[in-house]
Amino acid sequence: MKRFPSFRADFTASLVVFLVAVPLCVGVAVASGVPAELGLVTGVVGGLLTGLLPGSSLQVSGPAAGLTVLVFEAVKEYGLGALGALVLAAGILQLAMGALKLGRWFRAISVAVVQGMLAGIGLVLIAGQLYALTDAKAPGSGLANIGGLPDLVASTVRSGSALAALAIGAGTIAVLVLWPRWRRAARILPAPLAAVALATTAVWALDMPVARVEVSGLLHAIQPPGLDDLGRLGSIGVIGTVLAFALIASAESLFSAAAVDRLHDGPRTDYDKELMAQGAGNAVCGVLGALPMTAVIVRSAANVQAGAKTKASRVMHGFWLLVFAAAFPAALGVVPVAALAGVLVHAGCKLIPLRDLRPLWREHRGEAVVLLVTAIAIVTVSMFEGVLIGLLMAIAKTAWETSHIHLDIQIPEDTAEPVQVRAIGNATFLRLPKLLDQLETLPADRDVELDLSGLRHLDHACGAALTNWAEQHRRSTREVELVS
Numbered sequence: 001m002k003r004f005p006s007f008r009a010d011f012t013a014s015l016v017v018f019l020v021a022v023p024l025c026v027g028v029a030v031a032s033g034v035p036a037e038l039g040l041v042t043g044v045v046g047g048l049l050t051g052l053l054p055g056s057s058l059q060v061s062g063p064a065a066g067l068t069v070l071v072f073e074a075v076k077e078y079g080l081g082a083l084g085a086l087v088l089a090a091g092i093l094q095l096a097m098g099a100l101k102l103g104r105w106f107r108a109i110s111v112a113v114v115q116g117m118l119a120g121i122g123l124v125l126i127a128g129q130l131y132a133l134t135d136a137k138a139p140g141s142g143l144a145n146i147g148g149l150p151d152l153v154a155s156t157v158r159s160g161s162a163l164a165a166l167a168i169g170a171g172t173i174a175v176l177v178l179w180p181r182w183r184r185a186a187r188i189l190p191a192p193l194a195a196v197a198l199a200t201t202a203v204w205a206l207d208m209p210v211a212r213v214e215v216s217g218l219l220h221a222i223q224p225p226g227l228d229d230l231g232r233l234g235s236i237g238v239i240g241t242v243l244a245f246a247l248i249a250s251a252e253s254l255f256s257a258a259a260v261d262r263l264h265d266g267p268r269t270d271y272d273k274e275l276m277a278q279g280a281g282n283a284v285c286g287v288l289g290a291l292p293m294t295a296v297i298v299r300s301a302a303n304v305q306a307g308a309k310t311k312a313s314r315v316m317h318g319f320w321l322l323v324f325a326a327a328f329p330a331a332l333g334v335v336p337v338a339a340l341a342g343v344l345v346h347a348g349c350k351l352i353p354l355r356d357l358r359p360l361w362r363e364h365r366g367e368a369v370v371l372l373v374t375a376i377a378i379v380t381v382s383m384f385e386g387v388l389i390g391l392l393m394a395i396a397k398t399a400w401e402t403s404h405i406h407l408d409i410q411i412p413e414d415t416a417e418p419v420q421v422r423a424i425g426n427a428t429f430l431r432l433p434k435l436l437d438q439l440e441t442l443p444a445d446r447d448v449e450l451d452l453s454g455l456r457h458l459d460h461a462c463g464a465a466l467t468n469w470a471e472q473h474r475r476s477t478r479e480v481e482l483v484s
Contacts (some may be wrong), residue, residue: 006309014316016190017060020302021321023192024347026213026332027340028063029291031129035078036213036332037221039063039327041290045319050281050293051311055274057267059260059300060314061281063291065347066117066252067245071291071393073382074241076140081289082232084225088286089233090245095281097250101397103271106254110394112360112367114255114376115353117248117387123353123379125344132341133169134162135211143380165210166339172199172342188300192343199339213340215333218325222337223289245282245292248387253278253295260297263304266461298347366397403428405455407438411446418447424454429461439469448473 021043029039039062046061075083097103127145132140134156139148156162175195180186185194232238251421257269274295281293303313324331353371361368374390381389403426410420419442427435442448450470452458 004126007312008134009307009309010313011316013303013306013313014320015178016306017303017308017313017317018320018324019193019318020190020299021060021062022324023196023335023343024065024296024298025063025321027343027347027484028065028068029345030213030337030340031065031125031132032063032291034083034291035216035221037216037218037325038331039288040321041218041222041288042285042293042331043321044318045281045284045288045290046293047314047316047321049284049318050277051314051318053273053277053280054270055277056257056260056295057293057311058264058304058308058314059257059269059297060303061278061295061318062254062292062295062299064252064294064313065125065344065351066294067249067292068344069121069128070244070248071242072128074186074245078232078238078241081223081226082229082238083291084223084286084288084289085229085233086226086238086242086245087282087290087292088230088293089242090249091279091284091286093242093246093249093281094250094282095276096279097246097253098272098274098276098279101272103250103254103273103275104475106251106271106275110370110391112364113374113387113390113394114251115356116371116390117251117378118351119353119371120386122377123375125348125351127379129341129344129348133345134159135165135338136162144380156246161209164208165336166200168203168208168210168336169338169342169345170341170351172196173346175199176346177195179380180216195343196335196339200335203267203336203339204334209239211337213332213335213337215329218329224287225289233435244387249278249282249292249297250275256295256297256300260295260304262301263301266309273455298350304481336450366401370394370397399428400430402426403430405431405435407435409442411443415446418449419443420449420451422451422454426457426464427452427462428457428459432462432465435462436469437464444473 022040025039025043026036027039029036032039043062050061071083074086124145127149128138131145131152134152136152136155138145156166172195175198176191179191179194181459202208212414233242254271254274257271257274261268278295285291303317306313308314357368357371360371370390370393373393374386377389378386405423405425405427406426408422408424412419421439421442450466452466457476
């Protein structure tokens with residue numbers, strides 16, 4: 001042990017992360033519409049491969065709730081066989097971005113867009129999993145799921161089996177909320193595992209008529225992409241999905257790395273290397289036909305809080321997942337689907353930044369608007385288009401805020417002297433209406449000296465508009481002198 005002073009701490013932390021990861025891996029897979037075993041495969045790759053690579057030393061990778069909605073839509077649109085090709089292409093794209101040193105640029109993405117993205121994902125995830133709480137089938141898209149909730153309530157009230165499943169799901173959520181308050185027990189058994197274990201025990205003991213997870217075996221679930229699946233990567237819709245996988249997974253992973261770095265005093269994250277590590281993991285997951293991976297803040301925080309010192313903890317957690325998936329796959333078949341839905345509803349609620357929204361609205365109202373618009377766009381349109389809308393909103397907001405222009409106007413009492421106008425700031429087309437309105441208020445019967453030397457930026461639209469205004473003013477027999 002003297003040669004490995006941190007082994008005991010890493011070993012203990014790996015067991016804790018393993019216990020947290022099992023219900024999340026399975027739950028994300030079921031919610032994504034793929035075999036439960038594929039979630040474990042992604043967790044294994046995230047531990048054994050990505051865990052070994054340089055980048056971030058303590059954050060843990062695996063299937064994440066943040067990509068559940070996108071994966072579900074992709075599987076529904078292109079089929080399960082195409083999932084591996086999509087994830088493989090996304091992984092290669094991440095490797096390329098890391099090699100080009102683009103990892104650090106993800107830190108430039110507006111935090112409001114990322115929070116809005118996670119909030120939108122959380123809302124769609126919750127809306128979909130409310131159906132799974134009652135063993136019902138969701139209609140499909142986020143908006144359709146929300147619109148169908150009244151019918152879901154009516155059908156649940158009339159069905160004894162649906163009420164039984166709802167009781168299991170609601171009980172799971174209650175345990176997830178209350179278990180951490182029992183600190184002694186929470187140190188021994190993580191809340192997600194405790195909640196699923198209690199729900200499974202209750203279903204078995206009471207012989208409740210609820211749906212269980214379907215198990216097909218680990219090797220049977222692995223389906224590498226075929227040539228036909230790889231050939232579909234050239235279509236526009238598939239390219240958009242690949243970009244969404246790569247960009248969202250990268251942003252979530254690197255933002256998670258920044259959050260994990262604040263939790264410990266160890267080595268800081270190398271963002272480019274971490275991006276390549278995530279890309280390598282996703283490329284292997286794609287070859288295996290498994291779910292895409294990201295760095296997951298829930299598991300990463302559990303890893304740090306359990307006392308992990310090195311990357312050995314996350315590698316060992318991947319080994320425990322492999323042993324479990326290989327030796328005890330039948331154990332998944334007794335887990336009620338409603339319990340996993342409860343885990344994901346709870347995870348979806350955590351993605352919605354309710355605590356941050358009120359102070360953000362008070363202090364940075366524009367950022368709050370970007371967050372809300374991004375979330376609403378994801379719910380009403382789709383994931384990829386919603387994120388694009390959010391990014392465009394953030395860019396427009398920034399352009400508006402930075403294009404301040406002020407006119408310092410001095411009108412001498414002597415009518416023979418020209419009116420002195422000094423423009424200060426950034427003159428862009430966004431402020432052009434206000435700028436022209438102010439110039440129109442100048443006396444029409446006085447000469448004007450317009451000093452533009454105080455402008456840090458003058459775009460073509462403003463330059464042309466000022467020239468036109470000067471020409472019109474000259475036509476009124478007055479002189480305009482432009483000083484630049």
